Amino acid sequence: MDDLAASRLARLKARIHRVLSILLPGRVLDHYVVPVVKRRAHRPYDAKRFFDSYYRATGSAGLSDRATISPYTSRLESTFHYNSVENSIILSLAGRAVPDAPRVLDVGSGAGHWIDFYREVLGASAVTSVDISPTDVRNLRTRYKSVKGVKVVEADVSQDSFELGADFDIVNAIGVLFHIVDDARWEQALRNLRHHLADDGLLVVGGQFGHITQNVQFHETDDFSDFDELRSTHSPVVLVNKRIRSIRRWRSTAERMGLRIVSLQRTKHDRRIRTPENNILVLQRTARVGGDA
Numbered sequence: 094m095d096d097l098a099a100s101r102l103a104r105l106k107a108r109i110h111r112v113l114s115i116l117l118p119g120r121v122l123d124h125y126v127v128p129v130v131k132r133r134a135h136r137p138y139d140a141k142r143f144f145d146s147y148y149r150a151t152g153s154a155g156l157s158d159r160a161t162i163s164p165y166t167s168r169l170e171s172t173f174h175y176n177s178v179e180n181s182i183i184l185s186l187a188g189r190a191v192p193d194a195p196r197v198l199d200v201g202s203g204a205g206h207w208i209d210f211y212r213e214v215l216g217a218s219a220v221t222s223v224d225i226s227p228t229d230v231r232n233l234r235t236r237y238k239s240v241k242g243v244k245v246v247e248a249d250v251s252q253d254s255f256e257l258g259a260d261f262d263i264v265n266a267i268g269v270l271f272h273i274v275d276d277a278r279w280e281q282a283l284r285n286l287r288h289h290l291a292d293d294g295l296l297v298v299g300g301q302f303g304h305i306t307q308n309v310q311f312h313e314t315d316d317f318s319d320f321d322e323l324r325s326t327h328s329p330v331v332l333v334n335k336r337i338r339s340i341r342r343w344r345s346t347a348e349r350m351g352l353r354i355v356s357l358q359r360t361k362h363d364r365r366i367r368t369p370e371n372n373i374l375v376l377q378r379t380a381r382v383g384g385d386a
């Protein structure tokens with residue numbers, strides 16, 4: 094397919110997607126229709142290359158809540174998303190023993206929304222932020238250069254070698270773990286996050302925890318310099334960048350990893366607006382698991 098045909102096809106697909114998104118609730122479209130349409134061979138994406146392209150492509154808007162969700166998200170959608178997910182986290186933590194000035198690990202920080210949230214709302218004494226994208230990490234280091242108690246680390250939370258040498262009262266991962274699409278790497282990420290939890294610490298995960306385990310988001314190249322290029326690139330192999338796991342899968346995997354689910358907070362939805370994306374699952378450590386400290 095030549096470039097012109099590929100870009101026409103991409104525009105047509107975007108138009109069909111827009112029409113379907115008026116007719117169907119966003120979740121139904123994303124979780125059931127899109128996966129059926131993507132029938133070509135699938136393989137996992139390269140998260141570091143993809144997210145680094147993403148943050149380079151967003152340019153000076155890179156560190157904004159809106160751009161973190163998608164380049165096409167409106168101000169209203171972005172505000173609704175972050176407000177409602179904040180409220181879900183607040184409800185999940187209400188009545189739990191959270192220290193006055195918790196030490197927080199924020200995984201996959203993006204534009205830093207959750208760094209600010211834990212500092213401002215929970216009075217976090219220290220926040221360690223981790224992201225896989227070198228461009229994002231550079232941007233975050235500039236943003237938080239003069240903010241005491243914020244440390245930014247470039248790392249992949251799904252690697253066996255992930256080790257920060259500290260433990261945390263809250264480990265927060267919003268909109269991140271479903272981007273670890275390989276199941277073995279996702280399990281390793283859970284093992285790593287458990288390892289960084291203080292004894293009574295809470296693991297706060299933002300994601301989708303429904304009835305199905307399925308690949309739900311796709312793209313065609315990890316290397317792009319702008320979003321038109323990302324949209325118009327056509328490849329024989331589809332790259333998977335998001336995999337949701339059912340609540341049953343979460344429960345059984347968490348148990349094997351030495352974690353237990355203590356709450357699941359569903360975030361309010363409304364048909365008039367496509368966001369929010371994240372429900373909130375809270376987990377705690379159980380007794381030691383084999384080989385883990």
Ligand SMILES: C[S@@+](CC[C@H](N)C(=O)[O-])C[C@H]1O[C@@H](n2cnc3c(N)ncnc32)[C@H](O)[C@@H]1O
Binds near residue numbers: 140201203207250269
């Ligand atoms: C959808 S964004 C969410 C950003 C932020 N948590 C928020 O809710 O605004 C996902 C972020 O996770 C980072 N990320 C993806 N995979 C990662 C991994 N394996 N380790 C660390 N960070 C990762 C990406 O670079 C990106 O900044």
